[in-house]
Amino acid sequence: MKTFQVVGIGNAMVDVLSHCDDGFLDANGVGKGIMQLIDMDRAVELYGRIGPAQEISGGSAANTIAGIAHLGGRTAYVGKVCDDQLGAIFAHDLRAQGAVYETPMAAKGGAQETGRCIVLVTPDGERSMNTYLGWSEFLTADDIDEAQVAASEWIYLEGYRFDGPDSHRAFAKAISAAKGAGGRVSVTLSDPFCVERHRDAFRRMIREDVDLLFANRAELLSMYQAEDFGAALKAAAAEVAIVACTESEKGAHVLAEGQHWHVPAIPTKIVDATGAGDLFAGAFLWGITNGHGYEAAGRMGCIAASEVISHIGARAEADLKALFKRHGAI
Numbered sequence: 001m002k003t004f005q006v007v008g009i010g011n012a013m014v015d016v017l018s019h020c021d022d023g024f025l026d027a028n029g030v031g032k033g034i035m036q037l038i039d040m041d042r043a044v045e046l047y048g049r050i051g052p053a054q055e056i057s058g059g060s061a062a063n064t065i066a067g068i069a070h071l072g073g074r075t076a077y078v079g080k081v082c083d084d085q086l087g088a089i090f091a092h093d094l095r096a097q098g099a100v101y102e103t104p105m106a107a108k109g110g111a112q113e114t115g116r117c118i119v120l121v122t123p124d125g126e127r128s129m130n131t132y133l134g135w136s137e138f139l140t141a142d143d144i145d146e147a148q149v150a151a152s153e154w155i156y157l158e159g160y161r162f163d164g165p166d167s168h169r170a171f172a173k174a175i176s177a178a179k180g181a182g183g184r185v186s187v188t189l190s191d192p193f194c195v196e197r198h199r200d201a202f203r204r205m206i207r208e209d210v211d212l213l214f215a216n217r218a219e220l221l222s223m224y225q226a227e228d229f230g231a232a233l234k235a236a237a238a239e240v241a242i243v244a245c246t247e248s249e250k251g252a253h254v255l256a257e258g259q260h261w262h263v264p265a266i267p268t269k270i271v272d273a274t275g276a277g278d279l280f281a282g283a284f285l286w287g288i289t290n291g292h293g294y295e296a297a298g299r300m301g302c303i304a305a306s307e308v309i310s311h312i313g314a315r316a317e318a319d320l321k322a323l324f325k326r327h328g329a330i
Helices: 022-027 040-049 060-070 085-097 134-138 146-150 159-163 167-180 192-209 217-223 229-239 276-289 294-308 320-326
Strands: 004-009 013-019 035-037 054-058 075-078 115-121 127-132 152-158 184-188 212-216 242-246 252-256 259-263
Touching: 004 060, 004 146, 004 167, 004 276, 013 085, 040 115, 040 127, 054 060, 054 085, 060 075, 060 085, 060 152, 060 159, 060 184, 060 276, 115 134, 146 152, 146 167, 152 159, 152 167, 152 276, 159 167, 159 192, 167 184, 167 192, 184 192, 184 276, 192 217, 192 229, 212 217, 212 229, 212 276, 217 229, 217 242, 229 242, 229 252, 242 276, 242 294, 252 294, 259 294, 276 294, 294 320
Parallel strands: 004 075, 004 152, 013 115, 035 127, 152 184, 184 212, 212 242
Antiparallel strands: 013 054, 115 127, 242 252, 252 259
16 A cells, blocks of 8 residues: 555645626636636736635645545645745645645745635636736746655646646656556646647647546547547547546546446536536545546546535535435445
8 A cells, every 4th residue: 555545736826715796807807717827916906806805725736635635535735835824824724634745835035925816706606717826836846756756546737737837847757756656647637728828748748648637528628629529538538548527517427448437417506616626536536546436436526526616615615425425426
């Protein structure tokens, strides 16, 4: 048994969540339902315009790792924050979930601060993300602890991390350490615009190194430049051993070992869609690393996604294992 089931690598962020209407998005030039990268000045400007807000530790891969830890999984996380107030919040919240977090903090007082994502939630539950990467952008290969990665069954790579200047070398180092120790590699595509920015690099990594691909419908269509969803699923399955693709209220598709399972969504009232894909991935990884089949893992993913969209914030609040039992996933 390895020390960890999953080690995640991603952008360490604190989410600043606020409710607004579509008019606010239009008036402030915010694209609905997507992630936009912003600089520090824009982050300060937008923060000054939003209404009441909650600060909750986030970051896509960090949410996934927190979900696995919530389920009792053995996890660790790699992501860069600053030794400032938001950095302390991020580290505390992740460790409190039970995950190991040892990435050295950057010294405060420089040109960067801890990254934050201003998440604007409209009445339909859609989230529009405005991300100041801060120090998370500057994660380097030196921040990858090869021994820690080698001690994990799986690594989980966040697609957003491709936007960092040294992210490709950091991922390459992690992949080499994982594969060299018999580990497996999973990646999430994160966002269709992220895919467009880095499609060639994504495709190369997927073909050569990835064992499990997480995506949603829009991301998969963008990756394979397809108009037909079924064709995109088949293209992905031809390159990767396991494909887990979400399709919003239609549930999820899992393709592995020549089979294709469609897993229905769990109906719920959408309060905040932030973290749905992150928690799907966390529950799926927990499922397969604890001996459950791919279809069952997909069911767990849909249950976890349903839970997280029923409240504000991208971390689970209910007992996910109890929900799995209630819905017959375990």
